[in-house]
Every structure is written in structure tokens, then in C-alpha cells.
Amino acid sequence: MATTREWLLTESPASRLQARLGRSYRMLLALLRNPLAVLGAMIVLALVIIAIFAPFFATHSPYTVELTDRLQPPSKEFWLGTDELGRDIWSRLVFGARITLIIVVLVAAIAAPLGTIVGAVSGYLGGWADRILMGITDIFLSMPKLILALAFVAALGPGIENAVIAIAITSWPAYARIARAETLTIRNCEFIFAARLQGASAARIIVRHILPLCSSSVIIRVTLDMAGIILTAAGLGFLGLGAQPPLPEWGAMISRGRAFILDQWWVATMPGFAIVIVSLGFCFLGDGLRDVLDPKSGNSQ
Amino acid sequence: MNAISLRNLSVSYGDTRVVEDLSLDIAESECFGLVGESGSGKSTVLGAITGLVADWTGDISLFGKPRGKAIDRSFAALCQMVFQDPYGSLHPRQTVDAVLSEPLAIHGVGDADERVPEMMAACGLDPPFRFRLPHQLSGGQRQRVAIARALMLKPKILLLDEPTSALDVSVQAEILNLLKRLRREQKLTYILVTHDLAVVSFLCDRLAVMRQGRILEVTGVEALKTNSMTHTYSRELIARSTTRVTA
Amino acid sequence: MSEPLLEVENLRVRFPTANGPVEVVRGVSFALGRERLGIVGESGSGKSLTGRSILRLVRAPGKVTADRLRFEGKDLLAISEYEMRQIRGARISMVMQDPKFSLNPVMTMGEQIGETLAVHGRLPRRQIRRRVLDMLEAVQIREPERVYGLYPHEVSGGMGQRVMIAMMLIPEPAILIADEPTSALDVSVQGEVLRLINDLITRNGMGLIFISHDLNLVSQFCDRILVMYRGEIVEECAAGALEKARHPYKRGLLASVPRIDETRAELPVLDRGAWAGA
Numbered sequence: 135m136a137t138t139r140e141w142l143l144t145e146s147p148a149s150r151l152q153a154r155l156g157r158s159y160r161m162l163l164a165l166l167r168n169p170l171a172v173l174g175a176m177i178v179l180a181l182v183i184i185a186i187f188a189p190f191f192a193t194h195s196p197y198t199v200e201l202t203d204r205l206q207p208p209s210k211e212f213w214l215g216t217d218e219l220g221r222d223i224w225s226r227l228v229f230g231a232r233i234t235l236i237i238v239v240l241v242a243a244i245a246a247p248l249g250t251i252v253g254a255v256s257g258y259l260g261g262w263a264d265r266i267l268m269g270i271t272d273i274f275l276s277m278p279k280l281i282l283a284l285a286f287v288a289a290l291g292p293g294i295e296n297a298v299i300a301i302a303i304t305s306w307p308a309y310a311r312i313a314r315a316e317t318l319t320i321r322n323c324e325f326i327f328a329a330r331l332q333g334a335s336a337a338r339i340i341v342r343h344i345l346p347l348c349s350s351s352v353i354i355r356v357t358l359d360m361a362g363i364i365l366t367a368a369g370l371g372f373l374g375l376g377a378q379p380p381l382p383e384w385g386a387m388i389s390r391g392r393a394f395i396l397d398q399w400w401v402a403t404m405p406g407f408a409i410v411i412v413s414l415g416f417c418f419l420g421d422g423l424r425d426v427l428d429p430k431s432g433n434s435q
Numbered sequence: 436m437n438a439i440s441l442r443n444l445s446v447s448y449g450d451t452r453v454v455e456d457l458s459l460d461i462a463e464s465e466c467f468g469l470v471g472e473s474g475s476g477k478s479t480v481l482g483a484i485t486g487l488v489a490d491w492t493g494d495i496s497l498f499g500k501p502r503g504k505a506i507d508r509s510f511a512a513l514c515q516m517v518f519q520d521p522y523g524s525l526h527p528r529q530t531v532d533a534v535l536s537e538p539l540a541i542h543g544v545g546d547a548d549e550r551v552p553e554m555m556a557a558c559g560l561d562p563p564f565r566f567r568l569p570h571q572l573s574g575g576q577r578q579r580v581a582i583a584r585a586l587m588l589k590p591k592i593l594l595l596d597e598p599t600s601a602l603d604v605s606v607q608a609e610i611l612n613l614l615k616r617l618r619r620e621q622k623l624t625y626i627l628v629t630h631d632l633a634v635v636s637f638l639c640d641r642l643a644v645m646r647q648g649r650i651l652e653v654t655g656v657e658a659l660k661t662n663s664m665t666h667t668y669s670r671e672l673i674a675r676s677t678t679r680v681t682a
Numbered sequence: 683m684s685e686p687l688l689e690v691e692n693l694r695v696r697f698p699t700a701n702g703p704v705e706v707v708r709g710v711s712f713a714l715g716r717e718r719l720g721i722v723g724e725s726g727s728g729k730s731l732t733g734r735s736i737l738r739l740v741r742a743p744g745k746v747t748a749d750r751l752r753f754e755g756k757d758l759l760a761i762s763e764y765e766m767r768q769i770r771g772a773r774i775s776m777v778m779q780d781p782k783f784s785l786n787p788v789m790t791m792g793e794q795i796g797e798t799l800a801v802h803g804r805l806p807r808r809q810i811r812r813r814v815l816d817m818l819e820a821v822q823i824r825e826p827e828r829v830y831g832l833y834p835h836e837v838s839g840g841m842g843q844r845v846m847i848a849m850m851l852i853p854e855p856a857i858l859i860a861d862e863p864t865s866a867l868d869v870s871v872q873g874e875v876l877r878l879i880n881d882l883i884t885r886n887g888m889g890l891i892f893i894s895h896d897l898n899l900v901s902q903f904c905d906r907i908l909v910m911y912r913g914e915i916v917e918e919c920a921a922g923a924l925e926k927a928r929h930p931y932k933r934g935l936l937a938s939v940p941r942i943d944e945t946r947a948e949l950p951v952l953d954r955g956a957w958a959g960a
Binding site: 574603604607608611612632633634636659662675676 | 873895934950951
């Protein structure tokens with residue numbers, strides 16, 4: 135154990151692989167020193183595990199309607215109570231984790247790379263390319279997110295896939311802005327001049343030299359935005375434009391619980407708790423990542 | 436044949452002329468010093484030669500071939516540059532290995548695994564440094580990496596923009612020795628831009644004194660050593676750098 | 683020398699890293715009177731950290747300990763952060779390397795210089811303005827009235843550094859710590875700035891700690907020199923006696939500087955391994 139640690143932490147690694155592993159290990163150590171980040175990582179990890187192994191965690195079927203058990207308060211049998219159709223809320227939350235995770239991952243996978251590339255290209259090329267790309271970005275930025283997503287879903291029709299597309303379309307401009315700002319500061323660094331002097335093409339400079347430096351701020355921002363994505367997805371679900379019944383999407387569950395909020399509080403509150411906890415988890419993790427990944431902190435002597 | 440020849444070179448940033456009508460010939464495997472205070476336009480000359488500054492007029496030719504404004508691969512293989520700030524000239528996320536392999540990858544040259552350690556050895560970098568990141572290196576080691584990077588493509592001309600002014604005096608000596616040795620071994624042509632006349636005296640064969648975008652005087656380095664330069668401003672520069680403070 | 687202004691004994695600065703704590707300053711001791719003390723060393727020798735730890739400006743994971751760090755009868759490591767603020771800037775000031783990063787970009791020069799007075803003293807506005815203009819004149823700025831209203835981006839590096847010096851000197855501190863005050867400046871301006879610091883120091887009878895990597899500069903400018911290497915003081919001598927330096931490190935440093943009438947084919951290089959333990 136001690137030798138693996140030494141191998142990872144050595145100041146003079148002997149191969150590319152060792153250097154890369156060592157760097158990741160150092161980042162992990164730095165992340166572990168931040169208790170909130172660890173808490174956040176644990177919440178996110180728990181979400182992933184629950185989503186993957188949902189059938190093991192669920193106590194009931196999330197879809198079976200049992201009208202005799204409708205609106206039961208939390209009990210030994212139904213840990214978090216049941217909803218208006220007698221479905222176990224805990225089990226629905228567990229299966230809902232899958233939907234939440236899919237939405238979050240898909241949105242991040244579409245919006246973040248798209249935004250980063252648009253921003254980096256715009257920042258590096260400057261001139262007309264910059265004006266046109268940033269003009270488009272600003273148009274998207276100037277519209278309220280949820281309203282824009284609503285418009286897209288209304289046009290495309292309700293459903294998870296369309297919700298994902300709608301949220302992705304509304305969230306990439308923020309990443310484009312970040313990536314552009316980063317690129318503008320990097321663009322005039324001497325190491326970029328050096329790369330240009332070696333005859334590297336603009337595409338190569340953007341991909342190999344600029345994107346790796348933008349990516350950390352974008353990753354941080356994405357993690358912090360995860361909460362927002364979950365909330366937007368929940369908002370769409372709440373309005374009936376996201377996941378369609380009987381899918382156990384958390385926002386939709388709150389929406390249905392609204393009718394009973396005064397007498398059967400748990401129907402709306404439990405999924406609300408789930409959203410809050412997972413959002414917090416992503417926020418804590420994002421904050422911790424900011425300290426670890428921030429290139430500025432790594433450079434100080 | 437001249438390695439570098441500049442004819443009526445003028446550079447402007449917007450409306451201000453930074454370099455005025457400058458002509459200069461530098462022979463092959465010569466080391467030429469360009470000295471002056473900051474704002475004298477000496478770094479801008481390098482910018483124009485490399486193509487990092489595009490707004491110039493006049494003629495620049497390298498080994499008799501006129502140079503256009505774009506940076507292409509054939510130019511990159513002929514002429515490289517070492518920057519002043521060893522902290523800003525290396526990509527903060529790339530290991531020494533990645534920095535040195537990049538020029539080879541751009542030019543489609545293989546055998547990086549052979550040439551990178553070879554060049555590291557030539558520039559006095561021990562093998563354990565190969566997979567380190569810039570922040571794990573000292574200023575002098577970073578500058579060695581920057582020099583190694585510039586030499587990876589086996590260029591004939593090396594432009595040096597204040598290569599030691601950001602370094603400690605003790606490290607400066609190491610880098611100056613390295614530059615001198617590399618020049619001898621690889622028959623390189625240098626243009627050295629600096630404000631430190633002592634560095635010129637150590638490294639260069641000839642020098643030009645610049646002020647406000649113009650060359651005042653071109654002379655052999657002997658004139659500097661014996662303090663027999665003709666222009667009053669040159670003498671003033673020498674006087675200033677020999678007696679810096681009298682407290 | 684009379685009663686020392688500042689006494690430092692066994693100063694240590696430690697930083698935790700993934701591979702255990704690293705000591706960057708290792709037991710530095712010296713006393714400062716009304717004199718010009720130079721601290722010379724390479725980057726990484728701990729010279730800047732020594733200067734900063736006197737003002738308790740070493741940042742968070744770094745830990746400063748000392749057997750003694752006394753200034754005007756106070757233990758600088760024991761007093762509260764509030765008391766420290768009374769000393770910092772008012773009694774001990776520091777001029778940093780690059781004026782660009784030390785000046786507030788949205789305040790005019792005059793406001794910034796006056797700020798120190800407004801914080802530390804209780805002078806009426808008009809008097810502050812008067813004092814600031816006097817100070818600008820003292821640092822040889824030709825048109826103080828005009829410079830008073832300028833913003834940092836509107837002045838040159840040399841001017842900015844003079845304003846920094848004015849800012850640091852206006853509360854009439856007992857000690858000035860200058861950390862590479864001229865390395866960001868042109869050679870021609872360097873001389874003026876140093877002369878200026880020198881004049882003000884001798885006139886006001888202050889103590890100066892001058893931190894630099896440039897041995898020649900320090901030897902011309904200071905009364906006494908401490909040479910630091912790897913966090914320790916390896917040699918202490920009067921500035922005039924520099925040529926007689928005994929320690930191989932310092933001799934090596936002196937020899938490695940190229941000269942204008944250079945005839946050596948190769949510069950001698952410090953052999954770090956040979957006397958690492960010396």
C-alpha cells in the first residue's frame with residue numbers, strides 16, 4: 135500500500151501513465167481534504183448506485199396501482215408513504231433516480247461540449263466568427279431558461295427526450311461564455327504563440343492547447359449547474375411537459391402531490407427532499423472541484 | 436548568404452509606428468544582439484520575423500527566400516523562438532514530454548520516444564523530468580524546456596527574446612552557457628533581444644542599439660567590451676549598466 | 683548600533699504537501715537597526731517568505747514559527763490580527779515586486795496614497811490631500827496635482843512603483859521591507875527608484891530590509907548583507923567586504939554574473955551538490 139502511494143506521488147514519474155495516474159491521485163487527495171466535497175461526492179455516488187441497482191433498493195413496484203393503499207402515511211410497510219394511486223413513494227423515488235440521472239448526464243453531455251467548443255472557437259478566432267457566434271449565444275442567454283425550454287417542449291411535444299433537448303439548448307450558452315472568457319485570457323499567452331510558431335493549425339491549437347485549459351472551469355460549472363438542470367427537469371415535469379405518467383419523475387411526482395399538500399404532505403414533500411438532497415450534493419461536489427481543478431491555484435509557487 | 440535579411444522593415448500598432456524603416460543583415464551562424472530600453476521596438480522586430488506581428492511592411496527574407504506573413508510549416512522548421520517568461524511560455528497542463536512531442540506531432544515526425552530524451556539530454560534536462568508538469572520545475576529548468584522545444588524541429592535560426600531576464604543570476608549563467616554550447620554544436624544563428632549589455636558581451640558577435648524604433652548603431656562586440664561605441668546614446672546605455680546605483 | 687528595531691530569532695516557515703511538511707525557511711535569525719539590510723538569494727531560497735512572515739502575510743497552509751519576532755517591544759506572532767493591522771502599513775510597510783498587481787485599478791493615485799493615512803490616522807481631508815501632494819513631490823513626481831487624479835493604468839511602471847513607495851512611506855513607518863522593488867522596471871528607471879528609497883530612508887532614519895536576487899545591486903545599496911540559500915542564512919557580511927566573501931555559494935554567485943568586458947568562454951556555474959550541507 136505504502137509503495138503504491140509512493141509510486142503515485144513520486145516527483146519524477148517514469149511513464150506517461152504513471153504521470154497521469156499520479157496527477158489524478160493528487161487531485162483525489164486534495165478533494166478528500168474538503169469535507170463538504172466528500173459529502174457531495176457521497177451523495178452523487180449514492181444516486182448513481184441507487185439508479186443502477188434500483189430493483190434492489192425498491193421495496194415495491196413503482197407502477198403497480200393498489201387503490202386500497204392510496205395516500206398511506208409513512209410507515210414500516212411504506213417507508214415514505216404512498217401516493218394517490220397507492221404506489222410506494224420510496225420505490226418511485228428510487229426508480230425516478232434513473233430518470234433524473236439520465237436527464238442530467240445527457241444534458242451535460244450535449245450542452246457542455248457544444249458550449250465549450252463554440253466559446254473556444256469564438257474566443258480564439260475573434261473578428262466576425264466571434265461576433266456571429268456570440269450574437270447567437272446572447273440571444274439564447276437573454277431568454278429565461280424555463281420559458282425557452284417550455285417553448286421547445288411545446289414545439290417538440292412532451293417527453294423525456296424532448297425535455298433533455300430543450301434543457302440542453304437552453305444551457306449551452308453559459309458554457310460558451312465561460313469558455314470564451316477563458317480562451318481570451320489564454321489566447322495571448324506565450325505558450326500559444328509557441329504552438330503557432332511550430333506551425334500548428336488553429337483547430338489543433340483549440341483542441342490540444344485551449345480546450346484542456348477551459349475544460350476545468352466548464353466541468354466545475356457543469357457540476358454546479360446539475361442542480362439547476364434537475365430543477366428545470368423537475369419544473370418541466372411539474373408542468374406536465376417532461377416525463378409522462380406513469381414514469382416516476384420527481385418533478386412530476388411533486389406536481390401530482392400538490393393536490394394533497396395540506397392533508398397528505400408526504401406525497402409532494404418526499405420527492406422535493408430528494409431533489410434538494412441531490413442538488414445539494416452536486417453543488418458541494420462542484421465547489422470542491424473548483425478548489426482542486428482551478429488552474430490558477432495549481433500554479434502558485 | 437545571409438541567414439536573415441531585413442529591408443525597410445516598418446511595423447505599426449494601430450497608428451503608432453513601433454519600428455521605422457529598419458534594414459539589417461545577419462550572417463549564417465552569427466549571434467546578433469539587439470539592445471535597447473523597453474519600448475525601443477526590439478521585441479517587435481522578432482515579432483515581425485516570426486509572423487506573430489502581422490502588421491509590417493518591407494521585406495524579410497531568410498536564407499534568401501522572402502517570407503510571407505503567414506506561419507507555415509516550412510518556416511516553423513527553419514526558425515524558432517524562445518520567449519522571455521519561462522512561466523508563461525509552457526502550457527500549465529502539459530508535461531515536458533507532451534511539450535517536446537508536440538512539434539514532432541505537428542510536423543508528422545515519428546520517433547518521439549527517441550528524439551525527446553535525446554533533446555532533453557542536449558539541453559541538460561535529466562530523464563526524471565520527462566513526465567513532470569511545469570509547476571514542478573524551477574525557472575531555469577523551464578527555460579531549458581522552452582529551448583529544447585524550440586530546437587525539436589532542428590531549426591537553423593533561433594530568436595531569443597530576453598531569454599534570461601526573468602531568471603536568477605546563478606541560473607542565468609547556466610542558460611547562457613547552454614545557449615552558447617548549442618549554437619556551437621548545431622551551427623545556429625541567433626538574434627538575441629535584451630536590455631542587458633553584459634549578456635550581449637558574453638554571447639554575441641555583433642550588436643545593434645535601438646531607440647524609438649530605429650537602429651542607431653551596428654557594431655562588433657569588441658566595441659562594447661572596450662567601450663568604444665560611437666553613438667552617445669550607446670555610451671549612455673553602457674554607463675548606466677556599469678554603474679547602476681551609487682548609494 | 684543602538685537598540686535594534688526588529689529582532690528575529692530562529693524563524694521557520696513550513697508548508698504541508700502531499701509528501702509531508704516542507705520547511706522553506708529554516709531557522710533564520712537577524713536583528714535590524716536603523717540601517718539598510720540586504721537579503722540575497724535565488725528564487726526558492728526563502729528570502730521573500732522571510733520578509734512576508736515579519737508582516738504575517740504568509741498564506742494559509744503555510745505556518746510561521748519563531749523563538750522571537752519582536753518589534754517595538756511587541757511579539758509579532760502573539761498579537762491579535764487587529765493589532766497587526768495597526769502595525770502593518772503604519773509601522774512596517776512593504777513594497778512589492780510589481781506595481782501593476784499592488785495598486786487598486788479603480789482608485790486614483792491620490793486616493794490610494796491617502797487611504798493609508800485615512801485608515802491609520804485621524805487627519806482632516808484637506809490635510810490628507812496636502813500630505814499626499816508633498817509625498818508625491820518627495821518621490822520626485824513632477825506634476826503631483828496631475829498624478830493625484832490619475833488611475834493606475836494611466837501611468838508607467840516606474841511611476842507606479844514610485845507611487846507605491848509614496849504609499850508605503852506616507853505613514854512614516856519605522857521599517858520598510860522592499861521585495862525586489864525594481865525587478866519589474868527598466869534599468870534606467872531602476873537607479874532612480876533605488877536612489878529615492880535610499881534618500882527617504884536616510885532622511886527619516888528608518889530601517890530597510892531589501893530583498894533581491896541581484897547581488898551586485900544589493901552590495902551597492904545596502905550596509906549589511908545576508909545571503910540565504912535553501913532557507914538558511916549562509917553568510918552575513920558588511921557590503922564593502924563582499925569581494926572577500928568566504929562562502930562558496932556567494933563566491934559562485936559573484937563569478938556567475940557576466941560582465942560587459944566579458945572574456946571568459948564559459949561562465950562558471952554554481953555546483954550545488956558540492957556544498958549543499960555547508
